[in-house]
Amino acid sequence: MKHLFSTLRRAILPGVCALLALPALAQEAPDALVKRVSQEVLQVIKTDPKVQAGDQARIREVIETKLVQHFDFLRMTSLAMGRNWAKATPEQQKRLADEFKSLLVRTYSNALIQYRNQEIDYKALRADPNATEVNVRTEVIRPGQSAVPIDYAMTKGPSGWKAYDVVVGGVSLVTNYRDEFNEQIRQGGVDGLINSLAARNKGGGAK
Amino acid sequence: MKIGISGVRLAAALALVGALGGCATTGGNSAPSKADPFEPFNRVMYAIHEPLDTNIVRPIAQAWVDYVPTPIQSGVHTFFGNIEDGFSAFNSLLQGKWDKAGDDLGRLTVNIWGFGVIDIATQAGIPKGDEDFGQTFGYWGIPQGPYLFFPLIGPTTVRDGTGLIIRYYLGPTTYLVEDVPLRNVLYFLGALDLRVQALDASKMVDQAAIDRYTFIRRAYLQRREYLVHDGNPPRKDDDE
Numbered sequence: 001m002k003h004l005f006s007t008l009r010r011a012i013l014p015g016v017c018a019l020l021a022l023p024a025l026a027q028e029a030p031d032a033l034v035k036r037v038s039q040e041v042l043q044v045i046k047t048d049p050k051v052q053a054g055d056q057a058r059i060r061e062v063i064e065t066k067l068v069q070h071f072d073f074l075r076m077t078s079l080a081m082g083r084n085w086a087k088a089t090p091e092q093q094k095r096l097a098d099e100f101k102s103l104l105v106r107t108y109s110n111a112l113i114q115y116r117n118q119e120i121d122y123k124a125l126r127a128d129p130n131a132t133e134v135n136v137r138t139e140v141i142r143p144g145q146s147a148v149p150i151d152y153a154m155t156k157g158p159s160g161w162k163a164y165d166v167v168v169g170g171v172s173l174v175t176n177y178r179d180e181f182n183e184q185i186r187q188g189g190v191d192g193l194i195n196s197l198a199a200r201n202k203g204g205g206a207k
Numbered sequence: 208m209k210i211g212i213s214g215v216r217l218a219a220a221l222a223l224v225g226a227l228g229g230c231a232t233t234g235g236n237s238a239p240s241k242a243d244p245f246e247p248f249n250r251v252m253y254a255i256h257e258p259l260d261t262n263i264v265r266p267i268a269q270a271w272v273d274y275v276p277t278p279i280q281s282g283v284h285t286f287f288g289n290i291e292d293g294f295s296a297f298n299s300l301l302q303g304k305w306d307k308a309g310d311d312l313g314r315l316t317v318n319i320w321g322f323g324v325i326d327i328a329t330q331a332g333i334p335k336g337d338e339d340f341g342q343t344f345g346y347w348g349i350p351q352g353p354y355l356f357f358p359l360i361g362p363t364t365v366r367d368g369t370g371l372i373i374r375y376y377l378g379p380t381t382y383l384v385e386d387v388p389l390r391n392v393l394y395f396l397g398a399l400d401l402r403v404q405a406l407d408a409s410k411m412v413d414q415a416a417i418d419r420y421t422f423i424r425r426a427y428l429q430r431r432e433y434l435v436h437d438g439n440p441p442r443k444d445d446d447e
Contacts, residue, residue, distance in 0.1 A: 169431045176425045180416070
Protein backbone atom coordinates (compact mmCIF):
# COMPACT_ATOMS: atom_id res chain seq x y z
CA MET A 1 0.00 0.00 0.00
CA LYS A 2 2.62 2.43 1.04
CA HIS A 3 4.59 1.67 -2.07
CA LEU A 4 1.53 2.22 -4.26
CA PHE A 5 0.90 5.59 -2.67
CA SER A 6 4.39 6.79 -3.20
CA THR A 7 4.25 5.64 -6.82
CA LEU A 8 0.97 7.42 -7.28
CA ARG A 9 2.32 10.52 -5.65
CA ARG A 10 5.36 10.48 -7.85
CA ALA A 11 3.32 9.92 -10.98
CA ILE A 12 0.37 12.14 -10.27
CA LEU A 13 1.77 15.04 -8.31
CA PRO A 14 3.80 16.49 -11.17
CA GLY A 15 0.73 16.17 -13.39
CA VAL A 16 -1.47 17.95 -10.86
CA CYS A 17 1.15 20.64 -10.43
CA ALA A 18 1.32 21.15 -14.16
CA LEU A 19 -2.47 21.44 -14.33
CA LEU A 20 -2.45 24.01 -11.52
CA ALA A 21 0.29 25.92 -13.25
CA LEU A 22 -1.62 26.21 -16.53
CA PRO A 23 -4.17 28.84 -15.47
CA ALA A 24 -1.37 30.69 -13.68
CA LEU A 25 0.53 30.89 -16.95
CA ALA A 26 -2.57 32.00 -18.83
CA GLN A 27 -2.99 34.85 -16.36
CA GLU A 28 0.66 35.83 -16.26
CA ALA A 29 0.91 39.10 -14.35
CA PRO A 30 1.57 42.13 -16.56
CA ASP A 31 4.90 43.00 -14.95
CA ALA A 32 6.05 39.37 -15.20
CA LEU A 33 5.01 39.36 -18.87
CA VAL A 34 6.98 42.52 -19.65
CA LYS A 35 10.03 41.13 -17.88
CA ARG A 36 9.88 37.71 -19.53
CA VAL A 37 9.26 39.00 -23.05
CA SER A 38 11.86 41.79 -22.91
CA GLN A 39 14.47 39.42 -21.47
CA GLU A 40 13.74 36.89 -24.20
CA VAL A 41 14.07 39.52 -26.90
CA LEU A 42 17.22 41.04 -25.40
CA GLN A 43 18.73 37.56 -25.09
CA VAL A 44 18.20 36.95 -28.80
CA ILE A 45 19.51 40.40 -29.66
CA LYS A 46 22.65 39.89 -27.58
CA THR A 47 23.44 36.43 -28.94
CA ASP A 48 22.13 36.34 -32.51
CA PRO A 49 25.06 36.88 -34.90
CA LYS A 50 22.84 38.43 -37.60
CA VAL A 51 21.44 40.95 -35.13
CA GLN A 52 24.94 41.69 -33.86
CA ALA A 53 25.94 42.48 -37.44
CA GLY A 54 23.12 45.03 -37.59
CA ASP A 55 20.83 43.02 -39.90
CA GLN A 56 17.64 45.14 -39.80
CA ALA A 57 15.47 42.45 -41.38
CA ARG A 58 16.46 39.89 -38.76
CA ILE A 59 15.79 42.36 -35.91
CA ARG A 60 12.36 43.05 -37.34
CA GLU A 61 11.74 39.31 -37.61
CA VAL A 62 12.59 38.87 -33.92
CA ILE A 63 10.15 41.61 -33.02
CA GLU A 64 7.44 40.16 -35.27
CA THR A 65 7.69 36.71 -33.71
CA LYS A 66 8.29 37.65 -30.08
CA LEU A 67 6.81 41.06 -29.40
CA VAL A 68 3.99 41.91 -31.77
CA GLN A 69 1.40 39.55 -30.22
CA HIS A 70 1.73 41.42 -26.91
CA PHE A 71 0.59 44.75 -28.33
CA ASP A 72 -2.95 45.94 -29.02
CA PHE A 73 -2.35 47.83 -32.27
CA LEU A 74 -6.01 48.63 -32.89
CA ARG A 75 -6.22 50.43 -29.57
CA MET A 76 -2.86 52.13 -30.13
CA THR A 77 -4.08 53.44 -33.46
CA SER A 78 -7.37 54.67 -32.04
CA LEU A 79 -5.45 56.44 -29.26
CA ALA A 80 -3.16 58.12 -31.77
CA MET A 81 -6.14 59.15 -33.92
CA GLY A 82 -8.16 60.67 -31.08
CA ARG A 83 -11.57 61.89 -32.20
CA ASN A 84 -10.70 61.19 -35.87
CA TRP A 85 -10.90 57.43 -35.19
CA ALA A 86 -14.68 57.54 -35.41
CA LYS A 87 -14.47 59.14 -38.87
CA ALA A 88 -12.69 56.10 -40.31
CA THR A 89 -14.61 53.11 -41.69
CA PRO A 90 -13.77 49.66 -40.19
CA GLU A 91 -11.85 48.91 -43.39
CA GLN A 92 -9.82 52.13 -43.05
CA GLN A 93 -9.28 51.43 -39.35
CA LYS A 94 -7.76 48.07 -40.17
CA ARG A 95 -5.44 49.52 -42.82
CA LEU A 96 -4.44 52.33 -40.45
CA ALA A 97 -3.63 49.85 -37.69
CA ASP A 98 -1.53 47.75 -40.12
CA GLU A 99 0.49 50.74 -41.34
CA PHE A 100 0.90 52.17 -37.84
CA LYS A 101 2.09 48.76 -36.66
CA SER A 102 4.82 48.67 -39.34
CA LEU A 103 5.94 52.15 -38.36
CA LEU A 104 6.08 51.32 -34.65
CA VAL A 105 7.87 48.00 -35.24
CA ARG A 106 10.57 49.79 -37.20
CA THR A 107 10.95 52.49 -34.56
CA TYR A 108 11.09 49.93 -31.81
CA SER A 109 13.67 47.77 -33.58
CA ASN A 110 15.89 50.80 -33.94
CA ALA A 111 15.53 51.63 -30.25
CA LEU A 112 16.44 48.04 -29.38
CA ILE A 113 19.69 48.22 -31.34
CA GLN A 114 20.67 51.25 -29.30
CA TYR A 115 19.85 49.64 -25.96
CA ARG A 116 21.30 46.18 -26.55
CA ASN A 117 24.15 46.44 -24.05
CA GLN A 118 22.30 48.10 -21.23
CA GLU A 119 20.72 46.76 -18.07
CA ILE A 120 16.98 47.03 -17.52
CA ASP A 121 15.61 47.63 -14.06
CA TYR A 122 12.05 46.26 -13.64
CA LYS A 123 10.08 48.22 -11.06
CA ALA A 124 7.66 46.51 -8.68
CA LEU A 125 4.07 46.76 -9.94
CA ARG A 126 1.88 49.00 -7.86
CA ALA A 127 -1.66 48.05 -8.85
CA ASP A 128 -4.81 46.45 -7.52
CA PRO A 129 -4.74 42.66 -8.20
CA ASN A 130 -8.13 43.00 -9.94
CA ALA A 131 -7.10 45.96 -12.07
CA THR A 132 -7.62 45.64 -15.83
CA GLU A 133 -5.45 48.66 -16.71
CA VAL A 134 -1.94 48.93 -15.31
CA ASN A 135 1.27 50.81 -15.90
CA VAL A 136 4.39 48.64 -15.86
CA ARG A 137 7.49 50.70 -15.14
CA THR A 138 11.02 49.88 -16.22
CA GLU A 139 14.26 51.80 -16.45
CA VAL A 140 17.14 51.41 -18.88
CA ILE A 141 20.36 51.93 -16.96
CA ARG A 142 23.00 53.69 -19.07
CA PRO A 143 26.51 53.82 -17.56
CA GLY A 144 27.65 57.41 -17.07
CA GLN A 145 24.29 58.84 -18.07
CA SER A 146 20.91 59.26 -16.45
CA ALA A 147 18.55 56.28 -16.69
CA VAL A 148 15.76 56.28 -19.29
CA PRO A 149 12.39 55.34 -17.83
CA ILE A 150 10.23 53.22 -20.16
CA ASP A 151 6.63 52.63 -19.08
CA TYR A 152 4.18 50.20 -20.67
CA ALA A 153 0.49 51.03 -20.39
CA MET A 154 -1.29 47.66 -20.42
CA THR A 155 -4.84 46.40 -20.58
CA LYS A 156 -6.28 42.99 -19.73
CA GLY A 157 -8.17 41.29 -22.54
CA PRO A 158 -9.49 37.79 -23.29
CA SER A 159 -6.05 36.65 -24.47
CA GLY A 160 -4.10 38.08 -21.55
CA TRP A 161 -2.37 41.40 -20.99
CA LYS A 162 -1.47 43.59 -23.94
CA ALA A 163 0.40 46.87 -24.12
CA TYR A 164 -1.31 49.84 -25.78
CA ASP A 165 1.27 52.55 -25.15
CA VAL A 166 5.01 52.82 -24.59
CA VAL A 167 6.14 55.96 -22.77
CA VAL A 168 9.86 56.73 -23.08
CA GLY A 169 11.12 59.39 -20.69
CA GLY A 170 7.65 60.88 -20.48
CA VAL A 171 7.08 60.86 -24.24
CA SER A 172 4.18 58.63 -25.30
CA LEU A 173 5.04 56.97 -28.60
CA VAL A 174 1.35 56.73 -29.39
CA THR A 175 -0.10 60.13 -28.50
CA ASN A 176 3.03 61.74 -29.94
CA TYR A 177 1.48 60.99 -33.35
CA ARG A 178 -1.79 62.75 -32.66
CA ASP A 179 -0.77 66.17 -34.04
CA GLU A 180 0.71 64.57 -37.13
CA PHE A 181 -2.34 62.38 -37.72
CA ASN A 182 -4.69 65.34 -37.21
CA GLU A 183 -2.69 67.39 -39.68
CA GLN A 184 -2.60 64.63 -42.32
CA ILE A 185 -6.35 64.04 -41.98
CA ARG A 186 -7.09 67.74 -42.18
CA GLN A 187 -5.14 67.95 -45.43
CA GLY A 188 -6.07 64.69 -47.17
CA GLY A 189 -8.72 62.93 -45.14
CA VAL A 190 -8.33 59.47 -43.59
CA ASP A 191 -7.10 58.06 -46.92
CA GLY A 192 -4.48 60.80 -47.07
CA LEU A 193 -3.15 59.63 -43.71
CA ILE A 194 -3.15 55.98 -44.81
CA ASN A 195 -1.22 56.92 -47.96
CA SER A 196 1.40 58.98 -46.16
CA LEU A 197 1.91 56.21 -43.57
CA ALA A 198 2.27 53.67 -46.36
CA ALA A 199 4.75 55.91 -48.19
CA ARG A 200 6.72 56.37 -44.97
CA ASN A 201 6.84 52.61 -44.43
CA LYS A 202 8.05 52.02 -47.98
CA GLY A 203 11.24 53.80 -47.02
CA GLY A 204 10.47 57.44 -47.75
CA GLY A 205 12.12 59.80 -45.26
CA ALA A 206 10.29 62.24 -43.05
CA LYS A 207 9.42 65.58 -44.56
CA MET B 208 18.25 72.08 -25.67
CA LYS B 209 21.48 73.22 -27.23
CA ILE B 210 22.98 76.34 -25.75
CA GLY B 211 25.94 78.29 -26.96
CA ILE B 212 27.08 81.84 -26.30
CA SER B 213 26.00 83.20 -29.64
CA GLY B 214 23.05 80.83 -29.55
CA VAL B 215 21.44 82.32 -26.49
CA ARG B 216 22.06 85.91 -27.59
CA LEU B 217 20.49 84.91 -30.85
CA ALA B 218 17.58 83.44 -28.91
CA ALA B 219 17.00 86.68 -27.05
CA ALA B 220 17.02 88.62 -30.30
CA LEU B 221 14.87 86.06 -32.07
CA ALA B 222 12.34 85.91 -29.26
CA LEU B 223 11.60 89.53 -30.06
CA VAL B 224 11.47 88.83 -33.78
CA GLY B 225 9.21 85.88 -33.01
CA ALA B 226 6.83 88.03 -31.06
CA LEU B 227 6.61 90.45 -33.98
CA GLY B 228 6.85 87.90 -36.78
CA GLY B 229 4.11 85.75 -35.29
CA CYS B 230 1.56 88.18 -36.68
CA ALA B 231 2.79 87.92 -40.24
CA THR B 232 1.79 84.54 -41.63
CA THR B 233 4.36 83.05 -43.97
CA GLY B 234 3.00 79.54 -44.47
CA GLY B 235 -0.68 79.64 -43.68
CA ASN B 236 -1.19 76.02 -44.72
CA SER B 237 -1.37 74.44 -41.26
CA ALA B 238 -4.19 74.35 -38.78
CA PRO B 239 -3.43 76.60 -35.80
CA SER B 240 -2.24 74.63 -32.79
CA LYS B 241 -3.12 75.98 -29.37
CA ALA B 242 0.40 75.35 -28.08
CA ASP B 243 2.06 76.78 -31.20
CA PRO B 244 0.45 80.06 -32.25
CA PHE B 245 3.67 81.16 -33.99
CA GLU B 246 3.89 78.02 -36.12
CA PRO B 247 4.55 79.82 -39.43
CA PHE B 248 7.51 81.67 -37.88
CA ASN B 249 8.74 78.53 -36.08
CA ARG B 250 8.60 76.52 -39.29
CA VAL B 251 10.85 79.07 -40.99
CA MET B 252 13.28 78.80 -38.06
CA TYR B 253 13.10 75.03 -38.32
CA ALA B 254 13.84 75.19 -42.05
CA ILE B 255 17.01 77.15 -41.21
CA HIS B 256 17.92 74.78 -38.37
CA GLU B 257 17.43 71.47 -40.17
CA PRO B 258 20.23 71.68 -42.78
CA LEU B 259 22.63 73.29 -40.27
CA ASP B 260 22.04 70.47 -37.81
CA THR B 261 22.01 67.62 -40.32
CA ASN B 262 25.10 68.73 -42.23
CA ILE B 263 27.28 70.34 -39.57
CA VAL B 264 26.27 70.02 -35.91
CA ARG B 265 25.03 66.44 -35.85
CA PRO B 266 28.01 64.98 -37.77
CA ILE B 267 30.40 66.74 -35.36
CA ALA B 268 28.52 65.30 -32.37
CA GLN B 269 28.48 61.84 -33.98
CA ALA B 270 32.23 62.05 -34.71
CA TRP B 271 32.81 63.00 -31.07
CA VAL B 272 30.98 59.84 -29.99
CA ASP B 273 32.70 57.63 -32.60
CA TYR B 274 36.31 58.81 -32.45
CA VAL B 275 37.05 60.58 -29.13
CA PRO B 276 38.30 58.20 -26.39
CA THR B 277 35.56 57.33 -23.90
CA PRO B 278 37.38 58.73 -20.81
CA ILE B 279 37.57 62.14 -22.49
CA GLN B 280 33.92 61.99 -23.47
CA SER B 281 32.77 61.09 -19.98
CA GLY B 282 35.17 63.62 -18.45
CA VAL B 283 33.65 66.42 -20.51
CA HIS B 284 30.13 65.19 -19.74
CA THR B 285 30.88 65.02 -16.01
CA PHE B 286 32.52 68.46 -16.00
CA PHE B 287 29.43 70.16 -17.46
CA GLY B 288 27.16 67.83 -15.50
CA ASN B 289 28.59 69.24 -12.26
CA ILE B 290 27.56 72.75 -13.31
CA GLU B 291 24.06 71.46 -14.06
CA ASP B 292 23.99 69.69 -10.67
CA GLY B 293 24.59 73.11 -9.09
CA PHE B 294 21.70 74.61 -11.04
CA SER B 295 19.54 71.59 -10.25
CA ALA B 296 20.25 72.07 -6.53
CA PHE B 297 19.37 75.78 -6.77
CA ASN B 298 16.12 75.02 -8.62
CA SER B 299 15.20 72.21 -6.23
CA LEU B 300 15.55 74.74 -3.39
CA LEU B 301 13.37 77.26 -5.27
CA GLN B 302 10.69 74.53 -5.46
CA GLY B 303 11.12 73.43 -1.84
CA LYS B 304 12.25 69.94 -2.90
CA TRP B 305 14.74 69.51 -0.09
CA ASP B 306 15.53 65.82 -0.78
CA LYS B 307 16.38 66.51 -4.40
CA ALA B 308 18.47 69.54 -3.43
CA GLY B 309 20.29 67.35 -0.91
CA ASP B 310 21.10 64.79 -3.61
CA ASP B 311 22.36 67.47 -5.99
CA LEU B 312 24.54 69.12 -3.34
CA GLY B 313 25.78 65.70 -2.24
CA ARG B 314 26.77 64.92 -5.83
CA LEU B 315 28.71 68.19 -6.09
CA THR B 316 30.54 67.52 -2.82
CA VAL B 317 31.45 63.95 -3.73
CA ASN B 318 32.53 64.87 -7.25
CA ILE B 319 35.11 67.35 -5.94
CA TRP B 320 37.14 64.20 -5.23
CA GLY B 321 36.85 63.27 -8.88
CA PHE B 322 38.44 66.63 -9.75
CA GLY B 323 35.26 67.56 -11.59
CA VAL B 324 35.84 65.07 -14.40
CA ILE B 325 35.15 61.68 -12.77
CA ASP B 326 31.53 61.09 -11.81
CA ILE B 327 32.07 59.41 -8.43
CA ALA B 328 28.58 60.44 -7.29
CA THR B 329 26.85 58.30 -9.92
CA GLN B 330 29.10 55.34 -9.08
CA ALA B 331 28.09 55.86 -5.44
CA GLY B 332 24.44 55.71 -6.47
CA ILE B 333 23.41 59.32 -5.81
CA PRO B 334 20.65 59.99 -8.36
CA LYS B 335 21.30 62.81 -10.82
CA GLY B 336 18.84 65.70 -10.61
CA ASP B 337 17.41 67.45 -13.63
CA GLU B 338 15.67 70.55 -12.28
CA ASP B 339 16.02 73.76 -14.26
CA PHE B 340 14.51 77.25 -14.30
CA GLY B 341 11.78 76.33 -16.77
CA GLN B 342 10.63 73.53 -14.46
CA THR B 343 10.74 75.85 -11.45
CA PHE B 344 8.46 78.32 -13.26
CA GLY B 345 6.17 75.43 -14.17
CA TYR B 346 6.11 74.21 -10.57
CA TRP B 347 5.13 77.73 -9.53
CA GLY B 348 2.15 77.47 -11.85
CA ILE B 349 3.42 79.55 -14.76
CA PRO B 350 2.12 78.06 -18.04
CA GLN B 351 4.42 77.08 -20.93
CA GLY B 352 3.35 79.94 -23.12
CA PRO B 353 3.74 79.71 -26.89
CA TYR B 354 6.05 77.07 -28.34
CA LEU B 355 9.20 78.41 -30.02
CA PHE B 356 11.84 76.90 -32.25
CA PHE B 357 15.27 78.46 -32.81
CA PRO B 358 18.09 77.38 -35.09
CA LEU B 359 20.86 75.53 -33.16
CA ILE B 360 18.92 75.85 -29.89
CA GLY B 361 16.02 73.67 -30.91
CA PRO B 362 12.56 73.43 -29.37
CA THR B 363 11.60 75.59 -26.41
CA THR B 364 8.73 77.72 -25.14
CA VAL B 365 8.45 81.26 -23.82
CA ARG B 366 8.68 79.88 -20.26
CA ASP B 367 11.53 77.43 -20.85
CA GLY B 368 13.36 79.87 -23.13
CA THR B 369 13.25 82.52 -20.38
CA GLY B 370 14.73 79.87 -18.09
CA LEU B 371 17.50 79.19 -20.62
CA ILE B 372 18.40 82.88 -20.83
CA ILE B 373 18.56 83.13 -17.02
CA ARG B 374 20.63 79.94 -16.93
CA TYR B 375 23.05 81.41 -19.48
CA TYR B 376 23.53 84.70 -17.63
CA LEU B 377 24.16 82.90 -14.32
CA GLY B 378 26.55 80.40 -15.94
CA PRO B 379 29.86 80.26 -14.09
CA THR B 380 31.93 80.12 -17.28
CA THR B 381 30.91 83.68 -18.10
CA TYR B 382 32.32 85.03 -14.82
CA LEU B 383 35.10 82.66 -13.85
CA VAL B 384 36.96 82.25 -17.14
CA GLU B 385 38.54 85.51 -18.26
CA ASP B 386 40.65 84.07 -21.06
CA VAL B 387 38.43 84.53 -24.09
CA PRO B 388 39.76 81.66 -26.28
CA LEU B 389 39.50 79.21 -23.37
CA ARG B 390 36.02 80.46 -22.60
CA ASN B 391 34.98 79.90 -26.19
CA VAL B 392 36.40 76.37 -26.09
CA LEU B 393 34.34 75.72 -22.96
CA TYR B 394 31.19 77.09 -24.58
CA PHE B 395 31.84 74.93 -27.62
CA LEU B 396 32.39 71.77 -25.57
CA GLY B 397 29.33 72.48 -23.43
CA ALA B 398 27.13 72.90 -26.50
CA LEU B 399 28.68 69.83 -28.11
CA ASP B 400 27.98 67.74 -25.02
CA LEU B 401 24.33 68.81 -25.08
CA ARG B 402 24.03 67.82 -28.75
CA VAL B 403 25.70 64.48 -28.04
CA GLN B 404 23.08 63.77 -25.36
CA ALA B 405 20.33 64.35 -27.94
CA LEU B 406 21.78 61.98 -30.58
CA ASP B 407 19.64 59.02 -29.47
CA ALA B 408 16.54 61.19 -29.66
CA SER B 409 17.53 62.30 -33.18
CA LYS B 410 17.81 58.69 -34.33
CA MET B 411 14.37 58.04 -32.88
CA VAL B 412 12.91 60.99 -34.80
CA ASP B 413 14.57 59.71 -38.02
CA GLN B 414 12.67 56.44 -37.69
CA ALA B 415 9.40 57.52 -36.17
CA ALA B 416 8.42 60.90 -37.55
CA ILE B 417 6.13 61.55 -40.49
CA ASP B 418 6.55 65.31 -40.14
CA ARG B 419 9.68 66.00 -38.10
CA TYR B 420 8.63 69.50 -37.00
CA THR B 421 5.33 68.29 -35.52
CA PHE B 422 6.87 65.17 -33.99
CA ILE B 423 9.61 67.15 -32.23
CA ARG B 424 7.09 69.71 -30.97
CA ARG B 425 4.80 67.12 -29.40
CA ALA B 426 7.71 65.17 -27.91
CA TYR B 427 9.27 68.31 -26.45
CA LEU B 428 6.03 69.48 -24.85
CA GLN B 429 5.28 66.00 -23.44
CA ARG B 430 8.80 65.68 -22.06
CA ARG B 431 8.69 69.07 -20.33
CA GLU B 432 5.24 68.37 -18.84
CA TYR B 433 6.64 65.10 -17.52
CA LEU B 434 9.68 66.79 -15.98
CA VAL B 435 7.64 69.55 -14.33
CA HIS B 436 5.51 66.86 -12.65
CA ASP B 437 8.60 64.83 -11.66
CA GLY B 438 7.58 61.85 -13.77
CA ASN B 439 3.88 61.77 -12.90
CA PRO B 440 2.06 64.07 -15.31
CA PRO B 441 -1.73 63.93 -15.35
CA ARG B 442 -2.66 61.51 -18.16
CA LYS B 443 -4.54 63.24 -20.96
CA ASP B 444 -6.38 61.18 -23.53
CA ASP B 445 -8.35 64.05 -25.02
CA ASP B 446 -7.51 65.97 -28.16
CA GLU B 447 -5.80 69.28 -27.84
